[in-house]
Amino acid sequence: MGLLEVAAQVVGGVLVLFAVALAVVVGPARMRTASDAVRSNLRAVASAVGVLAVVLAANGVVRDLGVEVSWLIGVNITGYIHAIEGEFVAVLQSFATPALTAYFGFVYVFGYVFLLTFPLAAYLLHDDPRPLYELLVAYIVNYGVGLVCYVAFIAYGPRNFMPELVESLLxxxxxxxxxxxxxxxxxxxxxxxxxxxxSVTVALLAHRFRHVYPRWYPISVALAASISVSTMYLGIHWATDVVAGLAVAGLSVSVARRAGTGSAPVMSQCPKTQPVGRRWVDGLRRWWRDD
Incomplete structure (x- = not known):
């Protein structure tokens, strides 16, 4: 089986998940009436889409050429990570069963692709462009931080660093x-x-905008938690990598929230939503009148 066949399997599985999620999370009614929202949302987030495309292209270049650059200017932190957490991943793998391996392998590949792509489509169908805009900005920050870290730090996963203890279960x-x-x-x-x-970025934004799609929030949390554990269970990442990933997710959502509040294109498409400062002023005015 070649790369195209594997990619086709993943695309096919994700499309099945998409079909179910669109029916359960978005609902047929919104999908039938979303054409106007799609057009206005695309106009509102066009700049963010462009920046994300540039960042993804840069990540592609770094993936191909950055390893050599990293060995020249980067710091190998693999030993430090191992000194911090020891054989935690090996201990986690000691609980491995065929059923768990099948589940975590599925969520690591299929669940991850679905979790990252589905909210793009779901928020695109919603009337308010802000969830989609903040999601795109958060993705930009994630990939931007990843680009810098992957050049600045050299780190082998536990399956490569201690293959005698950690198996590449996937x-x-x-x-x-x-x-x-x-x-x-x-x-x-x-x-x-x-x-x-x-994954955690998607879950955090699902919580922030849980009024938009209430059913999406618990689904995204369950998938984000499973994917985070799967990275260690499968021997790909250290627990330290996961903790650092949580920090990057928090940073990304914080930046996206500020960007969403102050973005003129998004605000012009969302007249009912006011900047934070304006909401505070209006709230004080209402309090003064009611007092």
Whole structure:
């Protein structure tokens, strides 16, 4: 089986998840009446889409050439990470079962792609462009931080650093997955875990905008938690990488929230939503009148 066949499997599985989630989370009624929202949202977030495209292109270049640059200017922190947490990942793998491995392998590949792409489509269908805009900005920050860290730090995952203790469970159960993962990452780029940071970013924004799609919030939290654990269970990331990923997610959402509040294109498409400062002034005025 080649790369195209593996990619087709992933796309097919994600499309099935999309179909179910659109029906359960978004609902047929919104999908039937969302054409106007799609057009206005695309206009409102066009600048963010452009920046994200540039950042993703830069990540592609770094993935191909950055390893050599990293060895010239970066710091190898693998030993420090191992000194901090020891054999935690090996202990976690001691609880491995075929069922758990199948589940975590599924969420690491299929669940991750679904979690990152579905909210883009769901928020695009909503009347308010702010959730989509903040999600795009948060993705930009995630990939931007990842780009810098992957050049500044050299870090091998536990499966590479101590293969006698940690097994590559994803590749032993689904060897073809390596054809896909090697296209999007290198074995020295594990700090921080972008699987964790991006997944948790989606969950945090699902909580922030839970009034938009209430059913999406628990689904995203469950998937984000599972994906974060899967990165360690499968021997790909250290716990330290996951903790760093959580920090990147918090930073990304904070930056996105500020950007969403102050963005003129988004605010012009969302006249009912006021900047934070204006809401405080109006609230004080109402309090003064009611007193």
């Amino acid at each position: 590749y032993t159960t689904w060897p073809e997955a390596q054809l896909l993962t090697t296209e999007v990452n290198r074995n020295t780029n594990v700090f921080p875990s972008l699987h964790t940071s991006l």
